[in-house]
Amino acid sequence: MKQNFTVRQGALDGVEVFLSVAQHRSFRRAAADLGVTPSAVSQTVRLLEARIGAALFIRTTRSVGLTEAGERFLSHAKPAFEELVAASEVARGLGQRPAGLLRLSVPHAVVPILLEPLIASFCQAYPEVELEIAASKELIDLAAEGFDAGIRLGQFVDADMVAIPLTPPFRLIVVGSPAYFAERSLPGNTDDLRQHACLRWRRSSGALALWSFNDNGQVIEIAVSGPFIASDFSTMLGAAIEGIGLAQLPEPMTVEGLRAGKLVHVLEPFAPVIPGVFLYYPSRRQIMPKLRVFIDHVKSRPPGHDKVPGTR
Structure with missing residues (x-):
């Protein structure tokens, strides 16, 4: 089967342009608001209407109005788009500051020696981070099980993971x-x-x-x-x-x-x-702030807390 190397147009393509035209009742003012040309706005709306299969605007030389299909589309698209914008802001916030749920999979032996002395100070330092520690001997798939990171002996950490030493060998x-x-x-x-x-x-x-x-x-x-x-x-x-x-x-x-x-x-x-004990996580281009501050917090622990046993 021949592969398609282009991404097909999705249901959201052109929605922001449509909402801007519907708000201003003008292709020209929508174009100025979006920072594009009026012809680009017209072309985008035409493609959206073709994909939907219905005219969304009534255009005259003096005004722009919504068709019945346009009114119904607006009633559903506007709140949905606002939810998407809000979701983007939430995700952007998590990418810029330490916040959200931080889930760690660790061996039982690590908890009292490495983590318990640090939990209170970490939670106080980063109140927007919710720290969840799942103590288990199982080696799990971090991504599949929804964990941000794990802690194990070095010989049990897969080669495709980013591994940070928590103890010397x-x-x-x-x-x-x-x-x-x-x-x-x-x-x-x-x-x-x-x-x-x-x-x-x-x-x-x-x-x-x-x-x-x-x-x-x-x-x-x-x-x-x-x-x-x-x-x-x-x-x-x-x-x-x-x-x-x-x-x-x-x-x-x-x-x-x-x-x-x-x-x-x-x-x-x-x-x-x-090799010692390592904190490890799936390779990503950008590490989330909540995990970065946890790594830094563990690394800054007082001397004497670096002798941590591990298990599998």
Whole structure:
């Protein structure tokens, strides 16, 4: 089928010209109002009448009046056109200042550490923005689901997205509690994990995630086994602290537990580095002000809030 490379004329073509002529009852005054020539106005009205299939104006050498079809068209077109103008003004306002609904899809683990400390200050700074946070482990289609942006680990962000780092890269490390190691030896290499209870997490796809390691510059992945499966890193952290088994977690999540002596870091030479946590959104030529100010607000958070775990 041959493609048509021209855009067909739509129902709204010529409506603004018609309304101006109807208001002034003059083609010449309408042309002056619109900043075009009278012949351009006449041509536009003729095309509109041809497309509609009815004469809209009664023209004489001395005056211009509306036909019955013109009167009926005016009664419907005028309020509809005014609504369109108002809608354009609303959209223009959203494009020029931070306002409207800002919807974010984020992992559960990000909310208390990254977002909760910033929600109050952001809402106070930008009262015209309505902030909606949907916490979920699911990887969703932002555009299809009506989200402005999402927050995920860098390796889970699609290449066609605009991605802004919220944290520096960090390691995935294996930790266990002192109580767990009281009856077991520390693993010296990745093969030793076969002798240990390993906590696993289930991805949004339903698959159990493999543990990833750096073996002399080569990435290896290992299927581990153990008594507990979780769907987010926060739950796995709690289970590791309780001594249920070993967990592989983003290092920033483990800092407090390690410092307090609740966790022990093992297999340190094998810890891989991952890109970190990113805010991402569909590529557009112009980012909306409501999202731009949110990005700037997150970036300006105080030191200590940049160690944010992510999940899928």
